[in-house]
Amino acid sequence: VGILRILKLARSFRKHPEQHTREVRQRRVRSLVSNLLRVLNIQPTEYNRKFVPKGAALIVANHKSNVDALSLIKLLGSGESVVPLTFVTKTELSKKKVTKAVLELLEAVMLDRESPREAGEAALAISERLRQGYQVCVFAEGTRNDDPNIIGEFKAGALKPAYRAYRAILPVSIVFSENVLSKKGxxxxxxxxxxxxxxxxxxxxxxxxxxxxxxxxxxxxxxxxxxxxxxxxxxxxxxxxxxxxxxxxxxxxxxxxxxxxxxxxxxxxxxxxxxxxxxxxxxxxxxxxxxRIYLKRASALDQDIVFNQEAPLPEGVDPIKIHTAMQKIYDRLEE
Incomplete structure (x- = not known):
């Protein structure tokens, strides 16, 4: 029932976003997540709650399993003062109907990891969410790492949106969630x-x-x-x-x-x-x-090379030797 309500709310939000306040959408998502964790018998525990900012902040966390985001929604959505929470996530997750609905209601920032241009746009969107009062969670490793003894390298630029928006940065360490039966056989x-x-x-x-x-x-x-x-x-x-x-x-x-x-x-x-x-x-x-490697499409040589037959060769350059070297290269290509 909760999932059907979320899907219905997401459809309505797409058509009439002005009719659904951020507080209502956040509350509906938190309710769904709480019920889901209860059914799955998952009880996340938090430590050092006193360090969680009471306002907008960039939450930088490691990533162990699919329940990490659910646990953060559950834990950060409890307490006296609840701050709106959203995530930076890969575009592939929007292919799943329920996940897409939840991400839309949270106004998550979607990121295509293979597009450098979209990465820049996502960074600007994160800064904007921070200015709007959101706590934005980014899994800075870029992918799941279920090794309990290793934290992967954080992506360069993960913290820059917080600098641009002049917002706090909250480091979060997630442990033991890799043991939950999720995405494992x-x-x-x-x-x-x-x-x-x-x-x-x-x-x-x-x-x-x-x-x-x-x-x-x-x-x-x-x-x-x-x-x-x-x-x-x-x-x-x-x-x-x-x-x-x-x-x-x-x-x-x-x-x-x-x-x-x-x-x-x-x-x-x-x-x-x-x-x-x-x-x-x-x-x-x-x-x-x-x-991290970006390729440039090949262009015609005559667009990049300007031939000037009147320009003299540099001193000490023998045109005969150049011709001989080029001939050897062509001979190798023909072989």
Whole structure:
């Protein structure tokens, strides 16, 4: 019901923005987020609330998971004096209907990370939001980083809008949200349990792992049908494997039974998936470097080069040697 109301409010806001005050829109979004976090059994906790400005400010935070923004809306939207909150976010999020509606109601600043021109326009829009009294949150790393021990490099220019608008800057550290079941699959959870319990993958106790997995899934149950189906599918697989290891089927009592072979397949699958995850940060780093490179379209040579046949060659330059060098270059090109 809350989602339908948000969608309806967003449609009305697009047509008649003057009819919906900022306070009402902010309150509706906070209500939706509070209900969503309660359903997902997520209870964010804040520390050092006394440092949060009571007016407009640029909130610079790291980014661990998809619940980071929800947690900030929940925490910053509580208390005696509530300041309007908005976000700087990538344009890809506007492709999802509900997310787009929420971002529109918050008057979020949309950023196309591949367009330098839009980046400049977004910086001006952030400064304007700050002047309008918003607290603007920017995830300065530019992408999610679920490694609990690493904070990524902050993007250059993330703080400039606050300087332009003469507003406070509030650094925020988000921790542990990467453990929430969001945008992760069953294999991620299994690897998390293996790492947390300091288990040896090559000598894995599947029965113990199955019990811990079931406990984790039931404690952090998701309402997303597609997502929870994946976790329950893995849970069913682990339960079956555990039962076959405890009571092997007839005919498998001697030697290595099918359950042991299946356990080895699971271990191999986890090792392979772990190796894939290990190289992903390298690809992110390459993508970040590539995003900082801007190409200029090729133009005709005669537009950039002015030939002056009457101009003398510099002293010491032998035209014969120049001709010989150019001929060698052409010969190589033909090869």
């Amino acid at each position: 069953p294999l991620d959870l299994l690897l998390h349990l293996v790492k947390e319990r300091k288990l040896d993958l090559l000598d894995l106790d599947v029965r113990s792992l199955a019990d811990q997995y079931l406990t984790m899934v039931t404690t952090n149950a998701s309402t997303n049908l597609e997502e929870i189906t994946e976790y329950l599918g893995m849970a069913t697989y682990l339960i079956e494997l555990k039962s076959r290891m405890v009571i092997p089927p007839p005919g498998e009592l001697g030697g290595q039974n099918e359950a042991d072979l299946e356990r080895d397949r699971l271990v191999a699958r986890l090792l392979e998936y772990s190796s894939y995850k290990a190289v992903i940060p390298g690809f992110y780093e390459l993508w970040e470097k590539r995003s």
